[in-house]
Amino acid sequence: MTTIKGLILGSAAGLLAIGGAQAADLPMKAKAVEYVKICSLYGAGFYYIPGTDTCIKLGGAIRIDTALNGNIYDAPQWQGGAPGSQAWSRDFFQTRARFNVNIDTRTATEYGVLRTYGDAKFDWTRGVSGIAGGAPVEVDYAFIQFAGFTFGKSVSMFDPQWALAKPTISSGLNAGSNNATGVPMLAYTASFGNGMSATISLEDAQPYRTAGVVNTSLAFSTASLLTGGAYGPGNFTGNQSGGDHMPDIVGNLRLDQAWGSAFVSAAGHEVHGAYYNGTVDTGRPATTWGYAVSGGFELKNLPTGAGDSFKMEATYAKGAAKYVWGGTLDTSGAGRYFRASGPSAGTLAFGYVLDGVYTGTNAGNGTGIDLSTAWDVSAFYEHYWNPAWRTSVFGNYSQISYGAAGNQALITALSFGGTAAGTGFITPTGGDMKLSTAQVGTRTAWTPVKDLTIAAEFVYSRLNTNLSGTYTNAGGVSGAPAGAVYGLGGQNIYNGGVQISRSF
Template sequence: MNTIKSLILGSAAGLLAMGGAQAADLPMKAKAVEYVKICSLYGAGFYYIPGTDTCIKLGGAIRLETTLNGQASGNGNWYGGANGSQSFNQDWYGTRARFNLNVDTRTATEYGVLRTYGDMKVDFTRGTSSIAGGTIAEVDYAFIQFAGFTMGKSVSMFDPQWALSKPTISSGFQAGSNNATGISQFAYTASFGNGVSATISLEDAQPYRTAGVVNTSSAFVAPFGGSTLTGGAYGINNFLGNASTGDHVPDVVGNLRLDQAWGSAFVSAAAHEVHGTYYTNADSGRPSSTYGYAVSGGFELKNLPTGAGDSFKLEATYAKGAAKYVWGGTQDSSGAGRYARASGNGAGSSMAFGYVLDGVYSNGTGIDLSTAWDISAYYEHYWNPNWRTSLYGNYSTISYGSAGNAALMQALTNGSTANITGVGSLAATGGDMKFSSYQVGTKTAWTPVKNLTLSADFLYTRLDTNLTGTYNAAAGQVSSSSARAYTLGDQNVYQLQLQAQRSF
């Protein structure tokens, strides 16, 4: 009996020892998983970054579009080149696929909300991207907001609160100042309560704000660019005759804004430095630098009696020596000369062209600043929560005063551009260099499910020239292999743009 008892007690002791050893090898109890928490401080879609008090929101979109009788970006066929001349090798349509991603972070501090925002787009555009899948990448916005300051690439403080919510598709719609891809700036905004705020900002003039200055004593590109700039594409300061090389000081911009439940209103102003060429072969009699300016104002009315969600927007801008505040658009025209459209063949050929410049000068004279103004209006109606239609229009015009006009006319008539291969000149010409555009468009959008929108946008543009007589084009300059005389007259452009966008 004692023997059996001893065996039982020994076995129990062994089991206890073994159990203790195994327990010592077991891992410690795992901590609770730290799940991502919703941040409700700044609206839907924000989450706390784990382990921090910073909220983050990720977003983006896939956008597919096709433009008929226009460029893939939505710009119309009025910038010269094959499309503007309507030659047989023009693009009858354009396509583009775009992917964009944005990140928004916000942190509450004793100085207010610290915000960072970045938005990047990657495009595959027909006629621009390579067959191997090459793309165009761009950073539209990248800024920090803190204690009333905005630092980085953001929407210009010159523009209205609704600058990015205009009910259009086409980038070719003029609509005054436009910087849909942001302008580098350093700004301070003061809020006074009841929706009233004021901002002062220093903004980079390139590439959106500098239209260029032409010295008519030197050669400059005639309509359609001649053979020196095939295709009529003008990038930053590569337009021959653009004497505005380099920026000396940033543009100074200010605004006063009101935001209420019924809508919003704003007034804004900008100072823009204008200068000619310095220290070049054409340096003789160079003009002193001067300043141009622009002023703008507008309002938005929301939830009109015509229906829930309906809105009406109106804005107008006047500029003296700051033409790009009026002749905006997302296609850079630094150096100007981009408006040129021809139609017809043989004896029936006609054309219209115009320059968008900050000013004009000749050796030994000062800069004669251009005068430009525009007015735009937008009405959008919701038929129901899924269907909406907008109607919009714009009138833009630019002129150069008596001295500037005379200098441009003389240069183009006397063939000052003759030392550029393949250009023509004006002949038997009357009128002046005033140039205008009328635009009317309509867009209808369908949202079958949340965050998916299918749209169609039709835009009519009339290029209005104030010149009469003829333009004698050299062989190959416009669309003919031989020299041709074009009657100067207004031109019409029609385009249709289709778009599908999935946002997330």
């Protein structure tokens, strides 16, 4: 009995020893897997970055555009060159493929939400992007928001809340201020509750806000005025604004409600010229300030149908022309509009979008800057036929003028026998340098499935010059012989576009 008991106890001890040895060989208990968690604080699509309290959302889009009888993004062909001349060598259509990606992060802090946002685009545009050079890359938005402040590249605080939600394809619709790719800024927004807020902002005037100034005593270059490529001091030799000296000062007051939104905004814009003789400091016009004011509203869910909306805005500017003459086709430097009825003698309209005009002499004296006056009014209506189909109609009227002194200076410089000897190309018989555009258009969009939209658009534009007389071709009309004579008169322009967009 004692022997049996000893065997049992010995076996038990052996089993315990073996079990202990096996336990020692087992790995430590693994940590729990940390799965990505949905963040519901800021809307759909946000997730917590693992191991942090920061929420992130990844998004983007692919957009395919084809413009017919228009420039990129269905813009009218009215800015010179072969398209503006309607030359046989012009592009009868234009295509662009765009891919963009954006990242939005948000973190709750004791000062409120800390947000960062970035959006980059990769484009392939026929005639611009090359096989060897590849597609251009641009950063549209890159900003940080914290405790009411916005630092970086964002939509201007001058623009309405719906600046990026206009129901159009065309980026050539002159619908007031436009900065679809953002402007660098330092802004502070105060929220008062019930949807009311106010913002003060310092914003970089380049490239969207500086229209440029001209010294009419210096020779104009016909080729750069009428046929130059991208705008800017290097392509428009008449522009004497040079670099920016001060940021624009912008403020707004906004109201956001379930029924829609409303806003008023204002901006101060510094305007300066270069030396009177163009190169040597023998005197210069005094620096001055221009300004712009704007207001508008949006009405949602109209009685005409669920989802229907109506938007309207109006802007007035003195010496700050680009707050009225927006669009995304131009950069800094004095802008020019030019459209001929064809490369054979006929009619043409032309004009400039400038902050101001002055005249100087080599002796170092001259005039101050005569500021331009510009204004516009725009409206957009969109109707949903059903959840998948919607149609919008829209229109705009924009105008710019230069006053008695500015008109006379420009006309003299551009005329045969004017102060810029040998560079004249017009023989005026009346009127002034006032320029205006009127546009109406319609777009129909189909969304067969969520986040996929196929849209088609048609736009009619009228380019009006208020100057009567004739233009003698000095290279401005592509395909026309030198010396061909055109009558000055308004031009009708028709263009359309098709866009396919998939967002995610």
